[in-house]
Amino acid sequence: MAKTYKEINEKIAAGKAVVVDAEEIIDIVKKDGLKKTAEKVDVVTTATFGPMCSSGAFVNFGHSTPPIRMSKIYLNDVECCGGLAAVDTYIGATQPGEKTGIEYGGAHVICDLIDGKDVLLKAYSPGTDCYPRKELRTYININEMNEAYLYNPRNCYQNYGAAINTSSKRLYTYMGILQPNGQNITYSTAGQLSPLLNDPYFRTIGMGTKIFLAGAQGYVAWYGTQFKTSVEREPNGVPVGGAATIAVVGNMRDMSTEYIKPAVYEGYGTSMFVGIGIPIPVLDEEMLKYLSVEDKDIYTYVYDYSDRSSEDNIIARVNYADLKSGCVEINGRKVRTSPMTSMAKSRQIAAVLKELIQKGEFILNEPVMKFPQDNKLNSITIREKSKRK
Amino acid sequence: MTPINKVKVMLIFPSMLAAEPISYYLVKSYDLKINILKAYVNYNVEGRLLIELEGTDANIKNALKYLKSLNIKTIKNGTGTYIDFDNCIACGACIAACEPGALKLENDKLVFDGTKCLECRLCEKACPERLIKNVFNQR
Structure with a gap:
């Protein structure tokens, strides 16, 4: 029997919704079967807490007297985007500090703002008739600003390639430290708990889906950049290797650094751990089938990061049950594996979201726009001349 | 034959002791094979020594007692x-x-x-x- 968003939301509002997380649902379905479980369970919570570089925050500082049209902007000596209106800016999470480098970058500024700390704002302008001020230096915190919201253009990867290094040199990458001679593999996903792996065809996740974003109730704003749905899939619909992403938005004033943290990857740069939880309604048996996906049925490729000059650098095809076991066999040799995504934090978020829904404090939103189903990726072709005549 | 054991110990010793030839006594008086893994020792400054001791249980025990008597903090299986x-x-x-x-x-x-x-x-x-x-x- 199919359920509607309205019916599920009524149960949530009445505090009667049956909510479990995407790991708990696996055993429930095994025990009670799809039909019975689909009737009993209303919502399944999914979550992830991984480094997501394509993240940042829009803020509006408010105007000074006399006003300034900021064209060079620094927060705690981390450069922010000029090129918007007078006192708007975008803080990119991966921007390194002018003096601190990757050890204190955009992600640190964002988290300091969420923590309510004072940050040093320095802004410069050529000065105009309407905006005569040329320089501004002040301390400011999130409560003194106008808007401050996180807008992350590419988060929550549906699946992602694992990394290995077959060269004789140790590599420092955004996939962590890769030891020489293929000694270790790193991978980044919450697997069977991860939001987009539980809704592989985006039946319930679309523009307007309400989500848990770093402690706030945020939204899916659009499909993420490098959105790829035209991909190789397992019979269960789950893509093999990197696939779709989502853009997310949420009010930073409602966030907590319990669920969002700056990250520093040696030799690579600053990034940001973003905690995302997405509730998925059990609309029918088909939806439940997707939600009961297990690590052993989610596959990814292992890419050789020592060879970035070609696309043909796949070493193996592995599943996440094996990757999460701490060791996989590659060409007859045991290779140790380790994650980049915190399962501890992911599980914490899935549990917090579950509780919010059980208490009736988190109502689901039906997406207002579905995402493209056959999107392919473009890549840069380097050419010397413009095609235009 | 008495079994030979190996322990890794972190020694933290007070500033006044940096000049004491500890390793000499560990070898000479307690018949230990010592392997210094890491050291931060400066004259008149609090020092740290990560050391591996190999010998009989009794000798290792007595050596640790000797170190403690010199007011040296010992952390077994320690690392920096x-x-x-x-x-x-x-x-x-x-x-x-x-x-x-x-x-x-x-x-x-x-x-x-x-x-x-x-x-x-x-x-x-x-x-x-x-x-x-x-x-x-x-x-």
Whole structure:
């Protein structure tokens, strides 16, 4: 029997919704079967807490007297985007500090703002008739600003390639430290708990889906950049290797650094751990089938990061049950594996979201726009001349 | 034959003692094979020594007693590596760095086995939260 968003939301509002997380649902379905479980369970919570570089925050500082049209902007000596209106800016999470480098970058500024700390704002302008001020230096915190919201253009990867290094040199990458001679593999996903792996065809996740974003109730704003749905899939619909992403938005004033943290990857740069939880309604048996996906049925490729000059650098095809076991066999040799995504934090978020829904404090939103189903990726072709005549 | 054992000990000794030839006495009086893994010793400054002691149980025990009598703090199976577990998010990035396998995840928590740690200090670089430090860095 199919359920509607309205019916599920009524149960949530009445505090009667049956909510479990995407790991708990696996055993429930095994025990009670799809039909019975689909009737009993209303919502399944999914979550992830991984480094997501394509993240940042829009803020509006408010105007000074006399006003300034900021064209060079620094927060705690981390450069922010000029090129918007007078006192708007975008803080990119991966921007390194002018003096601190990757050890204190955009992600640190964002988290300091969420923590309510004072940050040093320095802004410069050529000065105009309407905006005569040329320089501004002040301390400011999130409560003194106008808007401050996180807008992350590419988060929550549906699946992602694992990394290995077959060269004789140790590599420092955004996939962590890769030891020489293929000694270790790193991978980044919450697997069977991860939001987009539980809704592989985006039946319930679309523009307007309400989500848990770093402690706030945020939204899916659009499909993420490098959105790829035209991909190789397992019979269960789950893509093999990197696939779709989502853009997310949420009010930073409602966030907590319990669920969002700056990250520093040696030799690579600053990034940001973003905690995302997405509730998925059990609309029918088909939806439940997707939600009961297990690590052993989610596959990814292992890419050789020592060879970035070609696309043909796949070493193996592995599943996440094996990757999460701490060791996989590659060409007859045991290779140790380790994650980049915190399962501890992911599980914490899935549990917090579950509780919010059980208490009736988190109502689901039906997406207002579905995402493209056959999107392919473009890549840069380097050419010397413009095609235009 | 008495079995031979090996222990790794971190010695933290007070500033007044840096001139004491400890290693000489450990060899001479207690018949220990010693292997200095790491040292921060400066004349008249508090020092740290990570040392491996190999010998009979009785000799190791007596040697540790001797060290304690000199007011030297001894931490068995110690390493210079210390982790701020309170703030650890158990992401696993340090595990990739740890070739001897001293770091692993157990029930969503990071676990550190100091006996396996070789003090390569790669985990300090790997931790994205910068929560892994080393006592040899303190000065």
